Amino acid sequence: MFRALRILILLFILVVVGAGTWLTRVRTTAWDQPLRVAIFPINADASSATDRYIRSLSVGAFEPIARFMRQEAARYGLVLSTPVEVFLAPEIGRAPPPPPFGGNALRVGLWSLQMRYWAWVNAAFDGPKPHVRVFVLYHDPDRVTRLSHSLGLQKGLIGVVNAFASEGQAAQNDVVIAHEMLHTLGATDKYDPRTNQPAFPDGYADPQRQPRLPQEFAEIMAGRAPVAEDRAEMPDSLDRVLIGAKTAREINWVR
Numbered sequence: 562m563f564r565a566l567r568i569l570i571l572l573f574i575l576v577v578v579g580a581g582t583w584l585t586r587v588r589t590t591a592w593d594q595p596l597r598v599a600i601f602p603i604n605a606d607a608s609s610a611t612d613r614y615i616r617s618l619s620v621g622a623f624e625p626i627a628r629f630m631r632q633e634a635a636r637y638g639l640v641l642s643t644p645v646e647v648f649l650a651p652e653i654g655r656a657p658p659p660p661p662f663g664g665n666a667l668r669v670g671l672w673s674l675q676m677r678y679w680a681w682v683n684a685a686f687d688g689p690k691p692h693v694r695v696f697v698l699y700h701d702p703d704r705v706t707r708l709s710h711s712l713g714l715q716k717g718l719i720g721v722v723n724a725f726a727s728e729g730q731a732a733q734n735d736v737v738i739a740h741e742m743l744h745t746l747g748a749t750d751k752y753d754p755r756t757n758q759p760a761f762p763d764g765y766a767d768p769q770r771q772p773r774l775p776q777e778f779a780e781i782m783a784g785r786a787p788v789a790e791d792r793a794e795m796p797d798s799l800d801r802v803l804i805g806a807k808t809a810r811e812i813n814w815v816r
Contacts, residue, residue, distance in 0.1 A: 589692050589718065590746055590813035592634075595643045598626075598742055599650045599691035601684055603657075605698035605723070606705070614726035615699055620649040625735045626742070629799040637804075637814045645742075650686045650694075657683075657696055657721060660712060677717040693745050695720035695738055702727045711737050713744025720745055732798035739799060740781055746812045751783040751805065758793055759783035766803040780805040 589596060600623055602615045630645040658675045661668040684694050700708060700723065708723040720741035724734040744750075751764035759776075762768035764783030766776055775788035779802050785793035786801065796802050809815045 592639060592641050592644060592813065595641070595646045596693065596746075597646050597648065597689050597691045598693045598695060599648045599684070599686050599688070600738070601650045601686075601694060601696045602652045603655075603696055603698045604652070605656060605700050608701040608704060608726075610701045610703065611699050611726040614728075615652055617728075618649060620647065622731060623647045623649065623735065623738070625732065625799050626739050629735075629739060629802065633804040633809075634814065637809050639814055646689075648686070648688050648691065650684070650688070650691075653683050653696065655683065656698060660710075660721070662710065673714060673716060676714065676719060676721070680717065680719055693718045693720065693742055695722060695742060697722045697724050697734070697738065699724055699726040702730065711741050713741035715745055715747055718745045733795060735799055736779075736781075736784070736796055736802060739802075740784060743781060743804075743808065743812060748782050748808045748811045751780055751808065752785070757785070758791070759785055759787045763805055763807040766805060768805075777801075778803045780808065782808050 602618060604611045604615055624647070627643075627645050627647045631643060634641065634644040657679050658672060660676075661672050680694055680696070684696075696719070698721070702725045708725070711720070711722040713720040720738070722734070722738050722741050724730075724737060752759050759765060759780060760783070761773075764780050765773070765787065766778035766780045766783075770776065774790065776786045779786035779793075779796040781802050781804050783793075783805075785795055787793045804814075806815070
């Protein structure tokens with residue numbers, strides 16, 4: 562009797578969590594109001610250079626993300642004129658739990674729960690309640706030349722971005738932030754994980770272009786613009802990026 566009751570309670574919790582996740586997904590991709598995105602900077606290497614860079618940040622540093630979403634939404638005929646509002650939240654003094662890259666499904670699931678709990682505890686913000694929270698771990702480019710993978714969680718609407726604490730690389734940071742933000746809304750990667758090359762046709766900003774290569778723009782979820790059969794280039798900024806048709810469908814911009 563007790564075991565049956567425990568199973569029923571667990572099933573009820575799963576149903577409630579599943580329903581909450583579904584409702585959140587519906588609300589955040591209904592596009593009947595602006596999606597509020599809060600950026601939480603984190604000093605990932607405890608360096609003074611990174612600290613100075615974070616202190617120099619303003620919300621204007623992330624305006625290219627909001628502008629990119631406005632421009633692309635208009636291109637797809639979205640009625641909402643301001644699909645995304647970006648806010649700069651206070652710096653967080655501790656790093657989130659590291660993801661278990663290459664781990665099994667159980668470890669990934671446990672990490673996802675840890676990440677959501679960590680965000681709930683640490684992501685204090687006095688502004689409007691954000692729909693999406695993006696934690697940007699800044700690194701001094703004089704200390705590291707290669708960053709760990711960034712990621713976006715649809716469950717919990719959380720992004721974790723590794724970025725360079727450099728004004729000269731801020732525009733490319735915006736590309737990564739926008740990519741992970743779209744992951745939280747259900748957009749999928751459009752590149753081959755074995756080669757990191759954009760997958761044709763969905764990973765091409767203009768798959769109908771003749772000749773096909775080189776592509777002038779990068780598709781946001783492919784992350785790079787293919788310029789040859791075996792080579793693709795990271796765009797310098799969101800000015801060189803488009804949202805492809807499949808990505809637009811995944812985030813409910815077209816049906």
